[in-house]
Amino acid sequence: MKKIGFIGCGNMGEAMLSGALNYGFVKKEDVIVYTKSIENLERLNKKYNVVMAKDSKDVAENARINVLAVKPDIYSEVIEEIKDKISKDSIVIAIAPNFSINVIKSMFDKDVKVARAMPNTPAMIGCGITGICFSDNMTIEERKEILKFFTSFGEVIEVKEDLMKAVGSVSGSSPAFIYMLIEAMSDGAVLLGIPRKDAYRFAAKAVEGAAKMVLETGKHPGELKDAVCSPGGTSIEGIIKLEEKGFRSGIIEAMLKSAEKFYSMEEKEEKKYMKIE
Structure with missing residues (x-):
């Protein structure tokens, strides 16, 4: 089982991946990545030497922490693909602005552990700041682990979910x-x-x-x-x-x-x- 997986890895996803590796949050052999662009996937593998997944289900099945770094308009499609592979011990990190924790849970059709985060683009240079909130079923230790992940590419502040729009x-x-x-x-x-x-x-x-x-x-x-x-x-x-x-x-x-x-x-x-x- 890998520690963290990325489903989608564009600019923001790569910023998070780079920070996690450079900061020492995770070792390269404990990361699995999937993106639909084969060219981008091969580039990421060459640059970071992480494990390449064959599809999104492969990531969900083999990673404990799953970062949904795809565009908001395909969130439902991706969640439909992976929902049966997400276990009770899995953590889903959602970074799309559209979806509340309750909506994410509804899309998975189960009481999945969700960290809802709003990073910003300066994360690409390790100078981002992220607002984050958690589902009630996450433990204190799990929350601390996710907060540590986000500090790898900037600062992070935990907020109430109703403040995420702010x-x-x-x-x-x-x-x-x-x-x-x-x-x-x-x-x-x-x-x-x-x-x-x-x-x-x-x-x-x-x-x-x-x-x-x-x-x-x-x-x-x-x-x-x-x-x-x-x-x-x-x-x-x-x-x-x-x-x-x-x-x-x-x-x-x-x-x-x-x-x-x-x-x-x-x-x-x-x-x-x-x-x-």
């Missing part, structure tokens, strides 16, 4: 908002005469540094912002313009819209699989 907004979708910020800052820098390549680096490093200041100093973001804004200086002029343009409210509204979509997707699946009217 997690999806504040960490899942928000990298896209930050990329837009970096792009806009870079455009402004180019307008002011800085070469495009340098502009991207100036902007990205400023965002990286500001984020580290919040994390490492423990200071309130407002306090750190105030420290940059000298009386009558350049930064406060920019702050005034951002406030005038609705910068804060724009970000908050984007997060609320993202969370609203998350909820509607989840509600749709609940109506479908839980027969909720």
Whole structure:
């Protein structure tokens, strides 16, 4: 029996696989992987030297922890394929935003152990953050093991399941908002005469540094912002313009819209699989 198996292994799946191996959560011989792309499967085998499965059922039958790293639109198809191979000791990690723990259990048609997780794309560089919740039938030891897995490619915070839509907004979708910020800052820098390549680096490093200041100093973001804004200086002029343009409210509204979509997707699946009217 392998320790962990991946069904699907695209960008996010590979980020998780790479982290688990590099962090020492698991040895390569204790990993089994399946993806429909033979080319990708062979590449993963060559790069990580993990066991290649012949299909998704092979993974479920031979791995204790099963990571469902496929696209949400084929979750039901994959679960239908593997549900008879998932034992009472198996753990299923679901990373699709659509499906609640109850829906996942309903799809398996059994009281399967489920860890519902929301990782984000910076996991690809070992700098992700994951929100996670667990089904009630998982032991404390099993939960600790899964938390350790997620710390192999970033940080992890356990939350109540009804907060997962907020997690999806504040960490899942928000990298896209930050990329837009970096792009806009870079455009402004180019307008002011800085070469495009340098502009991207100036902007990205400023965002990286500001984020580290919040994390490492423990200071309130407002306090750190105030420290940059000298009386009558350049930064406060920019702050005034951002406030005038609705910068804060724009970000908050984007997060609320993202969370609203998350909820509607989840509600749709609940109506479908839980027969909720």
